[in-house]
Amino acid sequence: GAVVSQHPSWVICKSGTSVKIECRSLDFQATTMFWYRQFPKQSLMLMATSNEGSKATYEQGVEKDKFLINHASLTLSTLTVTSAHPEDSSFYICSATGGPGYGYTFGSGTRLTVV
Amino acid sequence: DQQVKQNSPSLSVQEGRISILNCDYTNSMFDYFLWYKKYPAEGPTFLISISSIKDKNEDGRFTVFLNKSAKHLSLHIVPSQPGDSAVYFCAASEWGSQGNLIFGKGTKLSVKP
Numbered sequence: 044g045a046v047v048s049q050h051p052s053w054v055i056c057k058s059g060t061s062v063k064i065e066c067r068s069l070d071f072q073a074t075t076m077f078w079y080r081q082f083p084k085q086s087l088m089l090m091a092t093s094n095e096g097s098k099a100t101y102e103q104g105v106e107k108d109k110f111l112i113n114h115a116s117l118t119l120s121t122l123t124v125t126s127a128h129p130e131d132s133s134f135y136i137c138s139a140t141g142g143p144g145y146g147y148t149f150g151s152g153t154r155l156t157v158v
Numbered sequence: 159d160q161q162v163k164q165n166s167p168s169l170s171v172q173e174g175r176i177s178i179l180n181c182d183y184t185n186s187m188f189d190y191f192l193w194y195k196k197y198p199a200e201g202p203t204f205l206i207s208i209s210s211i212k213d214k215n216e217d218g219r220f221t222v223f224l225n226k227s228a229k230h231l232s233l234h235i236v237p238s239q240p241g242d243s244a245v246y247f248c249a250a251s252e253w254g255s256q257g258n259l260i261f262g263k264g265t266k267l268s269v270k271p
Contacts, residue, residue, distance in 0.1 A: 053258070079202075080230065081259070086203065086204050087194070087201050088201065089200070116165050134259065136259060138261075146245070146263055147196070148263060149259075151258060152258040153258075
């Protein structure tokens with residue numbers, strides 16, 4: 044149980060275009076979803092926390108107008124990288140939890156390359 | 159199908175003793191393995207990694223062992239400290255450190271004083 048599907052697993056896009064990444068909880072209701080970005084030395088930076096039906100909470104330094112997060116249902120959250128630039132190229136990963144007492148389940152990640 | 163499995167959701171250890179966290183994987187193409195530590199309300203932080211060309215990597219109190227034939231890795235923490243109490247995630251990737259990370263579901267470690 045507790046499966047999170049993240050799609051696409053990799054994407055190449057042109058600079059200036061937008062890319063949408065989906066994160067779905069397949070067999071549980073994800074009250075909270077988290078979006079991370081991987082930086083060098085394998086560190087994961089928390090970008091934002093989203094609760095179903097409310098606006099995402101962004102971490103300091105993360106541009107909310109550039110990284111649009113929508114958590115419209117209990118099973119789906121999306122991250123849209125708008126007007127992507129080469130420096131946005133990275134590995135993005137989501138995780139989800141059903142609430143207090145539940146564990147965290149990670150998606151399989153999305154490798155974004157902006158050319 | 160889960161490619162990275164952490165079969166123990168929780169582990170309780172006495173301070174000063176050894177903590178052993180286990181992780182199994184099914185994809186023989188994985189060649190890079192990592193351990194992350196996560197405190198509540200924070201993102202996972204990188205702890206230690208190991209390449210498939212090695213069978214052991216040590217960093218201070220943390221040692222990761224890799225058994226490729228068994229598709230098993232473990233994280234040893236010696237001596238365990240109360241501050242080590244957190245959720246530990248095992249992750250694996252193909253293509254070395256550049257590959258997408260596949261995470262296990264985590265093991266919650268509690269170190270009791």
